[in-house]
Amino acid sequence: MVFFIISLMLxxxxxxxxxxxxxxxxxxxxxxxxxxxxxxxxYFDWMMMMFMxxxxxxxxxxxxxxxxxxxxxxxxxxxxxxxxxxxxSMLIMISSPNIVSILIGWDGLGxxxxxxxxxxxNINSYNSGMLTVLLxxxxxxxxxxxxxxxxxxxxxxxxxINKVNMLILLMIMISAFTKSxxxxxxxxxxxxMAAPTPVxxxxxxxxxxxxxxxxxxxxxxxxxxxxxxxxxIMLISLITMLMAGFSANFEYDMKKIIAFSTLSQLGxxxxxxxxxxxxxxxxxxxxxxxxxxxMFMCSGILIHSMMNYQDIRFLGMLKFYMPMTFSMLMxxxxxxxxxxxxxxxxxxxxxxxxxxxxxxNLMIYLLLLLSTGLTVMxxxxxxxxxxxxxxxxNSINMIKEFKLMSYPMISLMMMSIIFGNFLNLVIFNxxxxxxxxxxxxxxxxxxxxxxxxxxxxxxxxxxxxxxxxFKNFNGKMWFLYNFIPIFILMPLKxxxxxxxxxxxxxSEMLFKNTFIMFNNENNKIYKFYNNNNIMLMLFSTNIIMIxxxxxx
Numbered sequence: 403m404v405f406f407i408i409s410l411m412l413x414x415x416x417x418x419x420x421x422x423x424x425x426x427x428x429x430x431x432x433x434x435x436x437x438x439x440x441x442x443x444x445y446f447d448w449m450m451m452m453f454m455x456x457x458x459x460x461x462x463x464x465x466x467x468x469x470x471x472x473x474x475x476x477x478x479x480x481x482x483x484x485x486x487x488x489x490x491s492m493l494i495m496i497s498s499p500n501i502v503s504i505l506i507g508w509d510g511l512g513x514x515x516x517x518x519x520x521x522x523x524n525i526n527s528y529n530s531g532m533l534t535v536l537l538x539x540x541x542x543x544x545x546x547x548x549x550x551x552x553x554x555x556x557x558x559x560x561x562x563i564n565k566v567n568m569l570i571l572l573m574i575m576i577s578a579f580t581k582s583x584x585x586x587x588x589x590x591x592x593x594x595m596a597a598p599t600p601v602x603x604x605x606x607x608x609x610x611x612x613x614x615x616x617x618x619x620x621x622x623x624x625x626x627x628x629x630x631x632x633x634x635i636m637l638i639s640l641i642t643m644l645m646a647g648f649s650a651n652f653e654y655d656m657k658k659i660i661a662f663s664t665l666s667q668l669g670x671x672x673x674x675x676x677x678x679x680x681x682x683x684x685x686x687x688x689x690x691x692x693x694x695x696x697m698f699m700c701s702g703i704l705i706h707s708m709m710n711y712q713d714i715r716f717l718g719m720l721k722f723y724m725p726m727t728f729s730m731l732m733x734x735x736x737x738x739x740x741x742x743x744x745x746x747x748x749x750x751x752x753x754x755x756x757x758x759x760x761x762x763n764l765m766i767y768l769l770l771l772l773s774t775g776l777t778v779m780x781x782x783x784x785x786x787x788x789x790x791x792x793x794x795x796n797s798i799n800m801i802k803e804f805k806l807m808s809y810p811m812i813s814l815m816m817m818s819i820i821f822g823n824f825l826n827l828v829i830f831n832x833x834x835x836x837x838x839x840x841x842x843x844x845x846x847x848x849x850x851x852x853x854x855x856x857x858x859x860x861x862x863x864x865x866x867x868x869x870x871x872f873k874n875f876n877g878k879m880w881f882l883y884n885f886i887p888i889f890i891l892m893p894l895k896x897x898x899x900x901x902x903x904x905x906x907x908x909s910e911m912l913f914k915n916t917f918i919m920f921n922n923e924n925n926k927i928y929k930f931y932n933n934n935n936i937m938l939m940l941f942s943t944n945i946i947m948i949x950x951x952x953x954x
Contacts, residue, residue, distance in 0.1 A: 403462070404462075405458045405459075405461050405462035405465065405489075406458070406459065406462035406463075408458055409454075409455045409456075409458035409459040409462060410455075412451050412452075412454050412455040412458065413451075413452070413455040415451050416448045416451035416452040416455060417448070417828070419446070419447055419448040419451060420448035420828065420829075424447075425445065425446065425447040426445075426446040426447075427443070427444070427445055427446075428443070428444040428445075428446075429441050429442070429443045429444075430442055437556060438553060438556060438557070438558075439557075440502065440558065441500065441558075441559065442498070442500065442503060443498055443499060443500040443503070443559050443561070444497050444498055445497070445498065445499045445561060446497075449619070449684060450496055450497060452688060453496050453616060453687075453688070454493060454496055454497070456608065456688050456691050456692070457489065457492055457493065457496070457608065457609055458489070459813070459814075459817075460603070460604060460608050460609075460691060460692075460695045460814070461485070461489050461604060462810075463695075463699075463810040463811060463813060463814055464485070464600045464603055464604050464695070464699070465482070465485070466806065466810040467600055467603075467699055467702075467806070467807050467810055467811075468481065468482065468485070468600045469806055470804050470806040470807045471598070471599065471600055471702060471706060471807060472598065472600070481518075481521065481598070484514055484517055484518055484521075485518075485600075485601075485604065487510070487514050488510075488511065488514040488515065488518065488604070488605065488609070488610075489604075489609075490510070491506075491507045491510025491511045491514060492507065492511060492609050492610075492613070493507075494506055494507035494510065495507025495508055495510075495511065495613060495616075495617075496616065499559060499560060499561045499620055500558050500559050500560075501545070501548060501549050501552055501558045501559075501560060502549060502558050504545070504617065505542070505545050505546070505549065508541075508542065508545060508577075508581070508613070509542055511581075511609075511610055511613060512535060512538040512539070512541075512542060513535075515534060515535075515538075515594070515601075515605055515610055516531050516534060516535040518597050518598070518601045518605060519531040519534050519594050519596055519597045519601070520596075521597060521598055521601070522596065522597075522598070526596050527596040527597075529593070530590075530593040530594055530595075530596040530597075531596070533589065533590050533593050533886065533890075534590045534593065534594050536890045537580055537587050537589070537590045537890065538580055538581065538590070540576065540580050540587070541576065541577040541578075541579070541580030541581050541614075542577075544573040544574070544576045544577045544580075545573070545574075545577045547573050548570050548573040548574055548577070551567065551569065551570045551573070552566075552570065560620075560621060560624065563624065564624075565624070565627060566624055568628060568630070568631070571621075571624065571625055571628055571631050572631065574617070574618070574621055574625075575618070575625075575631055575634065575635065577614065577617070578614035578615065578617055578618045579614065579638065580614070581610065581611065581613050581614035581617075582611050582612070582613070582614030582615050582668050582672070583611055583642075583665055583668065584614075584638050584639060584642045584668065584669065584672060585638050585641045585642045585645060585882075586882065586885060588642060588645065588646070588665055588879065588882060589879060589882045589883055589885075589886060591606060591611065591661050591664065591665055592649075592653075592658045592661045592662065592665075592879070594606055594661075595655070595657040595658050595661050599657065599698060599699070599701065599702030599705060599706075600699075600702065602657060602660075602661070602698050602702075603695045603698035603699050603702065604695065606661060606664060606698075607660075607664055607690075607691065607694040607695045607697075607698050608690075608691030608692075608694065608695045609691075611664060611668060612668070612671075612687050612690075612691065615668065615671050615672065615675065615683065615687055616687070618635075618672075618675060619675065619680045619683060619684055619687075622675070622680040626678055632676045632678070633676070635672055635673075635675065635676040636672075636673055636676035636677070636766075638672070639668075639669040639670070639671075639672035639673040639676065640669065640673060640766065640769055640770070640773070641669075642665060642666075642668065642669035642672070643666050643669035643670060643673070643769075643770075643773040644769060644772065644773055644776075645665075645879060645880050645882075646662045646663070646665035646666035646669065647662075647666050647772075647773050647776025647777060647779075647780065648776065648880075649662050649879050649880075650662035650663055650666070650776070650780035651776065651779055651780045651783060651857075651860070654713050654714055654715055655712050655713065655714075656701050656704070656705070656712050656713070656714050656717075656784070657698075657701055657705075657712055659714070659780060659784055660694070660697055660698055660701060662780070663694070663697075663738060663777070663780060663781070664694055666773065666776070666777055667686070667690050667694070667738075669773070670686065670750070670753060670773070671683045671686050671687055671690070673757070673770070674686070674753045674756070674757070677756065677757065677760055679753075679756060681829060681830070682749065682752060682753055682756065685748075685749045685752075685822075685825055685826065685829055685830075686749035686750065686753060688821075688825065689737075689745045689746060689748070689749050689821060689822045689825065690746070690749075692745065692814055692817040692818050692821060693733075693734040693737040693738060693745060693746060693814070693817075693818040694734070694738070695814060696730060696733075696734045696811055696814040696815060696818060697731060697734040697735065697738070699807070699811055699814075700727050700728075700730050700731040700734065700811070701731070702807070703724070703727045703803075703804055703807050703808065704717065704720065704724070704727065704731075704788075706804065706807070707724070707801050707802060707804070708795060708801070709795075711795070714784065714787040714788065714791075715787065715791070715794065716793075716794045716795055717787065717788055717791065717793065717794075717795070718787065718788065718789070718790070718791030718792050718793045718794065719789070719790075719791070719792065719793045720788050720789065720793075720801075721789055723793075723801040723802070724801065724802065724803050726803055726808050727803060727808055728788070728789070730808070730811055730815050731788070732785065733815055733818055733819065734815075734818055735781045735784065735785055736781075737818045737819075737822075738777065738781055739777060739778050739781050739782075739850070740754075740774075740777075740846075740850075743823070744818065744819060744822065745817065745818050745819060745820070745821050745822030745823070746818075746822060747822065748822035748823055748825070748826040749822060749826070751846070752826070752836070754770070754774060754846055755836045755838060755842075755843075756836065757770055758838060758842050758845075759836060759837075759838065771845065771846070771849050774846065774849055774850070775849045775850065775852065775853035775856075776853065778849075778850045778853045778854060778857075779853040779854070779856065779857045779860075782853075782854050782857050783857050783860075783861070786857070786861065
């Protein structure tokens with residue numbers, strides 16, 4: 403309730419700041435190092451307030467949801483503390499545009515998400531947690547490198563910098579890619595579904611994975627000066643959208659399907675950002691967080707009542723057993739597809755129309771429309787399995803609604819229906835600046851209808867021999883798991899080799915042993931003079947003094 407009340411206050415503050423175009427800065431000096439001041443810097447504007455409102459609203463719903471979901475767990479108090487630590491790290495990262503204080507929140511997110519992924523102590527959770535934390539460490543290292551490079555510029559507050567080196571932008575881009583699970587760092591996001599479902603709902607839909615995009619939006623005025631970085635972001639986000647769309651259509655784990663849909667939407671946000679439209683990327687980020695967290699929570703209720711089964715082939719006819727949960731899942735799914743007059747429609751449709759309006763390559767248009775079609779395809783596939791499939795579960799299973807889990811989601815359901823229209827009116831002021839041909843306008847709807855038909859055909863051809871290749875290739879994320887050794891194992895093996903050969907080998911022999919030998923020789927000389935050889939010492943001192951006088 404405290405989070406919910408604070409989130410409403412932040413929403414009102416955000417609207418006030420947006421309407422009056424007011425920004426507030428707070429700065430105090432922590433350390434002065436030669437010419438560099440290490441300042442704690444807080445920057446309050448409507449964007450930061452809106453994101454904090456989103457995080458705290460979803461957190462308040464999930465905390466109430468966890469009271470039922472984690473009630474069976476022996477260590478649920480630990481779980482609540484971890485969630486609270488995660489939210490605190492997120493708020494630290496959001497509120498400061500100082501690269502040093504961003505690192506505090508950034509590292510906090512990585513560490514706490516690792517603790518949450520390995521919460522269920524089994525080998526699957528452990529492997530997923532290690533994959534998550536090691537891939538995210540790449541982003542942490544690039545942020546550390548960018549901190550040292552910002553030091554050359556004389557300030558860590560990037561609000562005051564007009565132009566930076568391309569290498570700094572590259573480091574920030576890689577950091578954003580690792581946290582937002584863009585290609586080729588995508589493999590950790592589906593693996594992180596080993597965490598409890600409330601964690602997936604908060605961490606892997608609305609906060610952790612959007613942190614990278616939020617940081618890019620904060621850096622937008624520097625990044626938009628460099629066309630090469632924008633082209634790179636556009637290319638990688640397009641590959642991510644395609645890979646996630648194809649993988650979701652050949653996956654049977656319900657949570658992994660929703661994770662792939664998150665990955666696809668993150669690619670869409672990155673892509674519209676690369677077209678220099680950061681406000682629209684931010685609009686989609688906020689709206690997507692609302693309906694995607696609700697979708698994860700609905701899947702959690704289904705898993706909770708189905709004896710922890712996540713395979714969609716076991717589920718079916720759920721509209722009769724849990725109508726309220728299923729209707730919420732339908733609303734979030736339709737919002738994801740961009741159903742007219744749902745929240746997702748106002749951001750997604752505008753993104754696609756602006757992309758069609760841009761002067762770009764034909765191949766980019768075709769791949770973009772294909773990615774949009776795949777979104778509709780996996781959403782309809784999920785609904786088909788859950789609604790029309792026969793229930794292949796135990797006949798004695800107790801399937802029912804959970805009031806404590808379903809009722810908190812009503813606030814998110816309202817947001818998934820009306821919040822998109824409201825934000826569109828407020829941020830863009832209802833100015834229509836998109837002029838498309840009728841064919842272009844209708845192409846999005848035609849693509850959606852066409853892919854719904856293809857989806858029906860694919861379900862019929864489920865056992866067809868040609869499908870095995872696609873299942874193997876797309877079900878394993880384009881064999882991306884085979885590339886993990888390049889990113890994780892090879893650097894770790896190299897560091898082990900370096901440690902054995904240099905730290906415990908050459909440097910040991912050349913430096914440490916030489917220093918000890920030199921020290922021993924000095925000790926012998928010192929002992930020789932100390933062992934009652936005072937007369938010898940005086941004699942040698944006198945000789946040295948005579949020689950010096952003769953030289954003068």
